[in-house]
Amino acid sequence: SVDALKFTDGTRTKAETLEVHEIPAIWSLNGDMLYVDASASYSKFFNGTYQKKTDASCWVRQEDGSYIYLDENGNILKNLKNKAGVVKMYQEEYKRWLAADLQDADLNPELSKIEGNDEEIKDRFAVALKFGTAGLRGVLGAGTNRMNIYVVRQATQGLANWVKTQGGNQTVAISYDSRLKSDVFAKTAAGVLAANDINVRIYDALMPVPALSFATRYYECNAGIMVTASHNPAKYNGYKAYGPDGCQMTDDAAAIVYEEIQKTDVLTGAKYMSFAEGVEQGKIRFVGDDCKQALYEAIESRQVRPGLCKTAGLKLVYSPLNGSGLVPVTQVLKDIGITDITIVPEQEYPNGYFTTCSYPNPEIFAALELGLNLAKETGADLMLATDPDADRVGIAMKCPDGSYELVTGNEVGVLLLDYICAGRIEKGTMPKNPVAVKSIVSTPLADAVAEHYGVELRSVLTGFKWIGDQIAQLEAADEVDRFIFGFEESYGYLAGPYVRDKDAVIGSMLICEMAAYYRSIGSSLKQRMEEIYAQYGRYLNKVDSFEFPGLSGMDKMSALMQGLRDKPLTEIAGHTIVKVTDYQKPEETGLPAANVLIYKLDNGETVVVRPSGTEPKIKIYYTTLGKNLEEAEAEKEKLAEALKPIMA
Numbered sequence: 001s002v003d004a005l006k007f008t009d010g011t012r013t014k015a016e017t018l019e020v021h022e023i024p025a026i027w028s029l030n031g032d033m034l035y036v037d038a039s040a041s042y043s044k045f046f047n048g049t050y051q052k053k054t055d056a057s058c059w060v061r062q063e064d065g066s067y068i069y070l071d072e073n074g075n076i077l078k079n080l081k082n083k084a085g086v087v088k089m090y091q092e093e094y095k096r097w098l099a100a101d102l103q104d105a106d107l108n109p110e111l112s113k114i115e116g117n118d119e120e121i122k123d124r125f126a127v128a129l130k131f132g133t134a135g136l137r138g139v140l141g142a143g144t145n146r147m148n149i150y151v152v153r154q155a156t157q158g159l160a161n162w163v164k165t166q167g168g169n170q171t172v173a174i175s176y177d178s179r180l181k182s183d184v185f186a187k188t189a190a191g192v193l194a195a196n197d198i199n200v201r202i203y204d205a206l207m208p209v210p211a212l213s214f215a216t217r218y219y220e221c222n223a224g225i226m227v228t229a230s231h232n233p234a235k236y237n238g239y240k241a242y243g244p245d246g247c248q249m250t251d252d253a254a255a256i257v258y259e260e261i262q263k264t265d266v267l268t269g270a271k272y273m274s275f276a277e278g279v280e281q282g283k284i285r286f287v288g289d290d291c292k293q294a295l296y297e298a299i300e301s302r303q304v305r306p307g308l309c310k311t312a313g314l315k316l317v318y319s320p321l322n323g324s325g326l327v328p329v330t331q332v333l334k335d336i337g338i339t340d341i342t343i344v345p346e347q348e349y350p351n352g353y354f355t356t357c358s359y360p361n362p363e364i365f366a367a368l369e370l371g372l373n374l375a376k377e378t379g380a381d382l383m384l385a386t387d388p389d390a391d392r393v394g395i396a397m398k399c400p401d402g403s404y405e406l407v408t409g410n411e412v413g414v415l416l417l418d419y420i421c422a423g424r425i426e427k428g429t430m431p432k433n434p435v436a437v438k439s440i441v442s443t444p445l446a447d448a449v450a451e452h453y454g455v456e457l458r459s460v461l462t463g464f465k466w467i468g469d470q471i472a473q474l475e476a477a478d479e480v481d482r483f484i485f486g487f488e489e490s491y492g493y494l495a496g497p498y499v500r501d502k503d504a505v506i507g508s509m510l511i512c513e514m515a516a517y518y519r520s521i522g523s524s525l526k527q528r529m530e531e532i533y534a535q536y537g538r539y540l541n542k543v544d545s546f547e548f549p550g551l552s553g554m555d556k557m558s559a560l561m562q563g564l565r566d567k568p569l570t571e572i573a574g575h576t577i578v579k580v581t582d583y584q585k586p587e588e589t590g591l592p593a594a595n596v597l598i599y600k601l602d603n604g605e606t607v608v609v610r611p612s613g614t615e616p617k618i619k620i621y622y623t624t625l626g627k628n629l630e631e632a633e634a635e636k637e638k639l640a641e642a643l644k645p646i647m648a
Contacts, residue, residue: 158261178350194278208390310337323388362394
């Protein structure tokens with residue numbers, strides 16, 4: 001990392017900008033902390049200790065991303081590498097990779113192809129993929145800023161160093177989806193862990209996120225690894241790390257892993273043995289059938305009306321979008337009695353190229369288009385699609401006039417909450433003091449539904465790990481049975497404590513059961529949704545995204561959010577703001593600090609402003625109300641028009 005870092009009272013915080021600080025300054029360079037004084041002498045920090053270097057010369061990063069080499073007197077050494085006296089460290093790293101005996105045959109041709117192309121080399125080597133609570137995610141290819149076996153080895157060595165401090169079973173569970181090289185990366189990670197004397201439980205074939213979370217808990221592992229880039233385009237892959245509770249890794253643990261990664265040379269620093277050797281030594285074992293069966297039983301035990309689907313005659317079209325959902329989703333649906341399932345043939349089997357839709361995201365029409373066409377041909381009651389790692393599910397419902405309508409994540413969340421509450425009350429299976437959980441950017445309509453059924457609805461920060469955290473709190477209090485449902489507007493659902501991440505398998509099961517139930521009583525999902533709107537009001541939830549590209553994009557986003565805090569809005573489109581909730585003030589929200597602002601308007605509508613955590617975007621979430629859809633949409637457009645100048 002070449003990010004500027006500041007030290008305050010012994011703590012380390014990331015500076016807001018990447019601009020160079022005039023010396024004296026503190027830098028992080030190749031994992032070492034450098035203090036560059038006024039004469040350009042520098043000292044290194046190792047593991048919190050201070051050690052003076054005898055050689056006072058050093059590298060200093062410039063604003064253009066290049067480096068200059070200073071001698072002990074602070075002079076720039078001219079003509080060291082070229083006429084400008086500027087040495088580009090990423091070029092040196094590129095040459096090191098080019099000269100190395102790389103074990104991935106795809107990397108050398110790529111490195112040779114970009115020889116002499118400074119921009120292409122810089123793009124791959126100027127920075128490294130950053131490991132955080134969501135792990136790693138990047139484009140496949142050669143270099144430190146790409147997903148490849150060496151970056152995976154380095155990340156896994158960092159994880160292994162952390163696991164070795166945790167005691168317990170010294171075991172890590174691994175799963176992977178259908179993406180290009182997912183199986184290779186999974187076995188690579190297993191080889192690093194085995195070489196570190198850590199036991200591995202890996203699935204023998206691709207399995208989704210919930211299966212990884214479940215195996216991590218089932219085998220009482222120290223950690224879990226899921227190789228996936230979720231619904232990103234085919235050129236991406238990623239690496240998600242999970243804690244022992246089956247929830248995505250905490251901030252504190254991820255920070256320690258990241259520190260360990262920085263100490264590990266990307267090409268040579270990781271211990272490694274082949275997958276076959278790890279199996280032979282007994283360090284690598286496959287996930288057993290007992291674990292898989294236990295997962296299916298845990299999911300199927302969460303049926304609201306067991307046995308209903310066997311006689312309801314639901315007709316389904318399903319697409320796994322060439323991902324990992326095919327086996328678990330169809331297995332569970334057949335187990336509960338849904339047998340009339342037509343799979344979209346072009347999207348049935350694993351295919352990391354995702355040739356039928358460039359963006360395999362069940363939120364968008366293009367991903368569901370083939371399934372919708374097939375639903376129309378077959379007259380299906382319902383069409384559903386799961387994303388490549390099968391943690392999210394999108395649906396299209398059949399309307400009374402025979403047309404099909406895409407259902408938003410908020411609407412499905414509300415339908416499921418309503419169905420689970422009504423059904424469990426009817427069946428006498430509702431726990432005492434039931435708890436449901438949603439993210440703060442999900443629809444307030446869920447609050448109204450929960451209140452109607454006497455359910456406590458908790459709102460948490462965006463990211464399903466916070467829903468998992470609420471389940472963990474209930475579990476710690478020996479009250480985990482109180483949890484009945486959790487959802488995010490981004491098409492993620494969970495209806496049990498058996499895993500700690502969103503689960504498209506149970507989502508698919510409950511959506512199908514719900515559709516089958518309404519069909520059995522002469523109703524439909526569409527009719528029930530309209531009844532909910534008639535009872536609670538016509539809520540509309542929409543999201544607008546504003547992109548801030550380029551190196552200065554993050555700075556602009558930061559300045560814009562700070563501006564909204566320094567000069568608070570008092571009204572939007574003529575509606576007075578009656579309450580502003582700033583989630584950077586945990587003492588007011590009771591939640592961890594987050595860069596989110598929520599405006600409540602005098603007419604009951606809300607506007608949420610939140611920068612994306614993974615992309616240079618600011619997202620604005622609107623919840624508007626109206627007598628009908630047209631009125632609610634008109635309200636949303638008025639609010640959006642008023643906020644456009646602020647985002648310019």
